[in-house]
Amino acid sequence: MKDSKKQYIRGEINKTGQSSSVGLIIRQKEPNNLETPFDQVDSFLTPMELFYIRSHFPTPKLELASYQLHVDGAVRNPLSLSYNELRDMPSETRVATLECAGNSRVFLIPQAEGAQWELGAVGNAEWTGVPLGALLERAGIEEHACEVVFEGADRGTPKELPIPPGPISYARSLPRDKAMQQEVLIAYQMNGHDLPQDHGYPVRAIVPGHYGMASVKWLTRIYTVREPFRGYWQTSDYGYWDYLDGKPVRRALAEMKLKSEIARPRVYETLAPNQAHTVFGAAWAGETEVTEVAVSIDGGQTWAQAEFLDPIQRHAWRRWKFDWLTPKKPGQYILLARAKDANGNVQPDQHDQNYGSYVINHPLPIEVFVDDLGRPGR
Secondary structure, three states: OOOOOOOOOOOEOOOOOOOOOOOOEEEEOOOOEEEOOHHHOOOOOOOHHHOOEOOOOOOOOOOHHHOEEEEEEOEOOOEEEEHHHHHOOOOEEEEEEEEOOOOOHHHOOOOOOOOOOOOOOEEEEEEEEEEHHHHHHHHOEOOOOOEEEEEEEEEEOOOOOOOOOOOEEEEEEEEHHHHOOOOOEEEEEEOOEEOOHHHOOOOEEEOOOEOHHHOOOOEEEEEEEOOOOOOHHHHOOOEEEEEEOOEEEEEEOOEOOOEEEEEEOOOOOEEOOOOEEEEEEEEEOOOOOEEEEEEEOOOOOOOEEOEEOOOOOOOOOEEEEEEEEOOOOOEEEEEEEEEEEOOOOEOOOOOOHHHOOOOOOOOOOEEEEEOHHHOOOO
16 A cells, blocks of 8 residues: 655656757747747657746646645535645556647748647656546546536636636636546656646646647646536637538637648758758647658648657657658758548648637648758868
8 A cells, every 4th residue: 555645846857858958939938838849859858948838828727735726616525635635546657649749830821829839739758647537437427427627726817808807717618528548647647756836737638639729738627518618718718619510600619630740951941952851840649640641842742751760659649750861952941741541631732711810730841952052061
């Protein structure tokens, strides 16, 4: 039996051995919205110091000594757990890719409102925590509960219309079926370390396969509801237009869409002609697996298969490479990457306007120059 008086303090486990001093790209200073320099992506797991940061309000400061996680709502036995009590429960570790739903917004034409993310509002990490299903079973989730709501300690008044009448906490819900899946975690570690402050310390939700907005940070309450949750970030923001019987209806964003991005070469990088060059990138999907990536070096006229560097692992990205002999003829060239999943789906050719400024998962053009200026020694 575990010692219930065991104390957990902020510490490190030398597990990943990854480090970087490159730093992040500021997209917004307050609240913190910082982007991974995607061209620096090398490892399967994104180092914590390179993992993008998405915040809606200023970062709350939670103290371990007074921290409580409440599990209530449509349950028979409401719970209130301290950090130590949560850490004493059986845990699991899973690798999952998180992507901000607005990643790559800068590629939209005309320019869309919102943080101008380029390629780096995405990362792949190892998460450790307690399966959400174990907490819900312990609390005795009611038969008629249809959704599970995560509520964070971050609080404020959104700036995007329609503006709520007063300050609200960040909250998102999950369908019951997804919430009970073993992969959904109430996490307290990232890449073998306690969660950093900007990534939800001390406790956050991790919802593999869904866009990052579902993985609520600074988690303080989990409650089940008997009717669909209609909170601000479930309807006004992080929503999209669908059609029911030919009429538009508003739905909440959820599962990540199939996507591949080129990390290197960088936009407007100059390469030497007639030289071997490796195009490098990563691809991911939501509730399926990426099985193929094709690369075009002529703006989509022709495609060739890339080679995967990682095996298939549900909910984790797969890095890939493509060996390219740069053209002899100097000029501007447009590189594209296009993924295919296990169900035979391929990335769409264009952005779906029904998603507004979200779900930018069409092949993204990376323009490079081939010129003697890029030849080593010149």
